[in-house]
Amino acid sequence: MLLFAIRRLLLILPILLGLLLLTFLMLRFGGSDPAAAIAGDIATPQQIEEIREGLGLNQPIIVQFWDYLKDAARGDFGVSVYSNRPVGLDIARRLPATLELTFAALLIATVFGIGFGTLAGVYRNSIFDYVVRIVSVAGLAAASFWIAIMFQLVFAMELDVLPLRGRLPTGMEAPQFITGLYLVDCLLTGNLATFWEAFRHMILPAVTISLGGLATIARFTRSAVIASMQSEFAMYEEAVGYPRHRVVFPYVLRNSLVTPVTQVGLLFGAFISNAVAVEAVFDWPGLGSYLVEAIFTSDYQAVLAVTLVIGAIYGLVNILVDLTHGLLDPRVAERM
Amino acid sequence: MLGLLIVLAAVVLAFVPELLVSDIGTANRGNILSRLKPPSDLFLFGTDDLGRDVFKRVILGTRSALTIAVAVVSVAMVIGVPLGLVAGYMQGFWSEAIMRITDVFLAVPQLILAIAIAQILGRGAESAMIALAVTYWPFFTRTVYAETQRVRSSLFIEALEGLGASRLRIMAFHILPNVAAPVIVRATVGMGFTILTAAVLGFLGVGATPPDPDWGLSISEGRKYLPEQWWYATFPGLAIMILVLGFNLLGDGIRDLVDPRLRKSR
Numbered sequence: 001m002l003l004f005a006i007r008r009l010l011l012i013l014p015i016l017l018g019l020l021l022l023t024f025l026m027l028r029f030g031g032s033d034p035a036a037a038i039a040g041d042i043a044t045p046q047q048i049e050e051i052r053e054g055l056g057l058n059q060p061i062i063v064q065f066w067d068y069l070k071d072a073a074r075g076d077f078g079v080s081v082y083s084n085r086p087v088g089l090d091i092a093r094r095l096p097a098t099l100e101l102t103f104a105a106l107l108i109a110t111v112f113g114i115g116f117g118t119l120a121g122v123y124r125n126s127i128f129d130y131v132v133r134i135v136s137v138a139g140l141a142a143a144s145f146w147i148a149i150m151f152q153l154v155f156a157m158e159l160d161v162l163p164l165r166g167r168l169p170t171g172m173e174a175p176q177f178i179t180g181l182y183l184v185d186c187l188l189t190g191n192l193a194t195f196w197e198a199f200r201h202m203i204l205p206a207v208t209i210s211l212g213g214l215a216t217i218a219r220f221t222r223s224a225v226i227a228s229m230q231s232e233f234a235m236y237e238e239a240v241g242y243p244r245h246r247v248v249f250p251y252v253l254r255n256s257l258v259t260p261v262t263q264v265g266l267l268f269g270a271f272i273s274n275a276v277a278v279e280a281v282f283d284w285p286g287l288g289s290y291l292v293e294a295i296f297t298s299d300y301q302a303v304l305a306v307t308l309v310i311g312a313i314y315g316l317v318n319i320l321v322d323l324t325h326g327l328l329d330p331r332v333a334e335r336m
Numbered sequence: 337m338l339g340l341l342i343v344l345a346a347v348v349l350a351f352v353p354e355l356l357v358s359d360i361g362t363a364n365r366g367n368i369l370s371r372l373k374p375p376s377d378l379f380l381f382g383t384d385d386l387g388r389d390v391f392k393r394v395i396l397g398t399r400s401a402l403t404i405a406v407a408v409v410s411v412a413m414v415i416g417v418p419l420g421l422v423a424g425y426m427q428g429f430w431s432e433a434i435m436r437i438t439d440v441f442l443a444v445p446q447l448i449l450a451i452a453i454a455q456i457l458g459r460g461a462e463s464a465m466i467a468l469a470v471t472y473w474p475f476f477t478r479t480v481y482a483e484t485q486r487v488r489s490s491l492f493i494e495a496l497e498g499l500g501a502s503r504l505r506i507m508a509f510h511i512l513p514n515v516a517a518p519v520i521v522r523a524t525v526g527m528g529f530t531i532l533t534a535a536v537l538g539f540l541g542v543g544a545t546p547p548d549p550d551w552g553l554s555i556s557e558g559r560k561y562l563p564e565q566w567w568y569a570t571f572p573g574l575a576i577m578i579l580v581l582g583f584n585l586l587g588d589g590i591r592d593l594v595d596p597r598l599r600k601s602r
Contacts, residue, residue, distance in 0.1 A: 018440035026456050141528065141581035143535045143552070146573030149559055153570075157563035269445035276447065277536050281559075291448075292540055295455050307452045311444040 001333060005323060012315040017069075019311045023304040024068050028061070077305035080294070087305045090290060095309070096180025097167060098279070098286030102271050103181075104206035109213035109271075110264050116214075117221025117260065122248055124226060132222070136215035145277035148208045152281065155204060163201050165283040172197060205282040209274045213267040217260045224256035231255075262325050268317045272310055339585025346579050350399040357392050364388065364396075364547050372565045382567035384558065390568060393549040394575045400550055401579060404465055404534045405527040411469035413523060416476025421507045421515075423477065424484025435481065441474040447533055454542040461550070464543035468530055479522050483515035517594035521587055528583030535576050551576050 043051075052058055059067075071077070077087035120132040156164040167182060168174060175185040175194050183202070186195035228234055229252055237247045272288075279288030287306055294302035326333035353360040366386035375382040381390035423434040441449065450467040457463035487493065488511065496506050537543035538552025546553065551572040558568030 014436070015439050015443045018436065019443050022440060023452070026452065137584065138577065138581060141532075141584055142577040143532055143539075143555075143573060143580075145536060145539050145552075146555055146569075146576065149555065149562070149569055150573070153563050153566055273445040273447035273536075276451070277539060280540065291451065295451065295540060295542055298455070300456060303452050303455055307444055307448055310448050314445065315443060 001323070001326060004326070005319060008319045008322065012312075012319070015315060016308075016312060019308060020069060020072055021065065023307060024065050027300055027304055028064070072308065077308075078301040080299055080302045087302045090302070091287065091305060091309055094285060094287050094290050097284060098272075098275055098288060100181040100183065101202065101206055101209065101279070101284060101286060102268070102275055104183075104202055105209035105213070105271050105275075106264060106268070108206055108210040109217055109267065112210075113214040113217025114221050114257065114260060117218035118225050118248070118253060118256075120218065121222040121225030121229065121256075122244070122252075124229075129222075132218055136218050139211045139215040142211075143277075144208055144212065144274040145281055147211060148205065148278045148281040151204045151208055162204055163197075167201050167285060168194065168197055169201075205278050205284055208278050209271055212270055212274065213264070216267060217263055220260040220263050221256060224259050225252055228252045228255045258325070258329050262321055264321075266318075266321065268321075269314055272314065337589070339582050339587070339589055342578060342582025343586050346398050346402060346582065349395055350402045353395050353399070357395055360392060360396060362389075362392070364393075364549065372561065372568070374565075375567050381571040382565070384554075384568050385561065385565075390554075390571055393554060394551070394571050397549040397551045397554065397572065397575060398579070400461070400544065400548060401531050401534070401576075404461070404468070405530045405583075407465050408468040408472060408530045408534070409523050409526045411465075412472035412526070413476055413519070415469070416473035417480050417512075417519060419473070420477040420480025421484055421511060424481040425488050425503065425507050425511060434477065438474040438477045438481075441471060442478070446471045446475075447536060450533060450537065451540065451542055454537055459542060459545055461544045461548065464534055464537045467537070467542075468533060472526065472530065475526070476519065476522060479518050480515050483518055484511055487511050487514045521591045521594065524583055524590055525587035528580040528587070531576060531580050531583070 057064070075088040075092075077091075079085065080087045080090055083090055116132050116136075120129040123129055152164055155162045163169065172194065175182055175191050175198075176189050178185045178188050182198040183195060186192070186198060225248075229248075234247055234252055237251065238244075275286065276288035276291055278284070279286045280292040283289065287310070291303060291306045293299075294306065349356060366388050367383075368387050370379070370383050370387040372385060372387075373379055373383045379389050379391065381394060384390055384393070419434050419438075423431045423438075446468075449471045450464075453470055454463045454467035457466060493506060493510065496510060501510075534543060535550075535552030535555075538548075538550045539556045541556070544550035544553045546557075554572040555569045558565070558570075558572070561568050
């Protein structure tokens with residue numbers, strides 16, 4: 001198992017290297033001339049040439065790529081045009097907000113997805129089953145940023161029961177930085193008032209991001225539960241006269257959850273993707289809204305750095321998924 | 337069935353919107369006097385900030401959504417399917433090279449990579465399409481690769497090789513038809529997926545530009561007028577949901593048709 005984890009970690013490295021090459025090529029050949037952008041409109045060709053020399057753009061392409069790699073390995077992605085701070089620092093500052101939101105969404109999707117899916121599978125063809133099926137099919141088809149806006153319209157603007165945007169009310173101080181996850185930091189410092197506000201602010205964006213995943217998990221759980229309910233051991237138990245809940249919880253669920261739980265990890269990419277637009281809608285100060293700001297200011301460095309960081313996180317999560325799969329299913333662990 | 341119905345209706349509306357709206361040509365013409373009017377008999381979905389009929393623009397948006405989806409998925413198939421065939425059938429250097437490049441593209445969620453590419457190409461519907469196609473082909477390569485590997489060890493392929501059929505012939509005439517079904521399913525679901533992703537690009541400002549009746553763009557414009565003018569952002573989003581739903585249901589239906597093993601689970 002440990003060997004498997006190490007091998008998988010080593011296997012990400014060439015992929016990340018490829019990703020770096022891809023972003024490097026996009027930066028050099030796709031975008032506008034960075035030297036001209038820095039020099040501004042009134043620069044003479046000579047001045048631009050000097051800046052090119054200073055940036056190392058006249059070096060052979062291989063040398064440039066090597067420099068880019070060295071910088072990236074140190075977390076140095078250049079200076080953001082938008083915030084005037086190093087991109088690496090901006091990302092480090094905003095990453096916890098996105099992680100907190102994504103974890104919350106994963107939690108919601110898993111708990112409610114498995115719950116609804118199990119109920120729908122056990123009470124197959126009941127009204128509840130139909131509602132779950134229709135809502136989950138529709139939830140997969142809706143654009144997450146649109147759902148975010150509709151939630152804002154209904155819960156924040158019309159009913160005024162949940163906050164409209166941000167991580168905390170304006171004026172409220174953020175909890176002391178320990179992990180960067182507000183909910184965790186509030187608990188660690190015993191700051192319950194801030195915890196409550198942070199929690200309220202997280203509900204709408206986290207639920208929005210979770211919906212697609214929730215629907216997928218509910219669908220997988222439902223069909224897995226139906227399959228195990230029809231298996232011989234479940235029919236036998238029912239025939240012997242076990243009450244339904246004694247059949248479902250200890251036996252059926254345990255046999256049905258492997259597929260949905262591995263789906264959870266696969267959905268992580270979808271969660272991160274959803275987070276981009278949803279963060280922008282809710283002004284959530286995470287990586288997604290940073291990416292959107294970078295788009296508006298044509299900040300190529302920042303856009304590509306965010307792409308790289310997300311790629312790295314994505315790779316790590318996929319390893320975690322495989323490991324969880326092994327923990328849940330001893331047959332898989334044996335092959336690792 | 338419902339999926340097929342929705343998709344057919346959308347295709348008809350995209351080609352002949354006149355069936356539903358007689359003067360579709362006026363969809364992009366503003367009228368400052370009828371600015372931000374709520375839904376009524378005259379304006380079924382209300383009007384936007386320039387006095388344009390939201391209903392007409394939503395209908396007209398069907399065409400651009402379908403165009404993007406068809407273009408992106410076809411280009412992605414044209415790139416992805418042959419690469420998957422080659423990688424799956426041949427062993428060695430080319431197979432490895434193709435699959436490792438695919439890994440790099442799949443290492444980042446598609447939307448994120450598409451945003452980066454679209455932004456570097458410059459704002460516009462074309463760059464969004466290129467960005468989406470360039471990031472979607474690896475999904476086809478993966479699918480075709482896995483299926484080809486399964487088929488290539490069959491007896492009939494061995495027989496063809498023994499008879500001296502060329503590799504190109506085996507791939508094009510014998511393996512391709514055997515891997516077509518999952519490709520068709522992926523393409524159908526991919527249409528819906530592409531419509532969703534394209535809407536996000538439009539919404540974030542790296543896709544279609546005004547005055548395109550693009551749904552994602554309309555939602556981002558309409559968002560400024562919430563909550564009073566709720567209709568402006570609401571209806572384009574509903575249109576996205578219905579069309580994507582159509583493609584998803586159609587994809588499910590086709591999968592059931594080509595793979596009866598999956599049918600018993602519902």
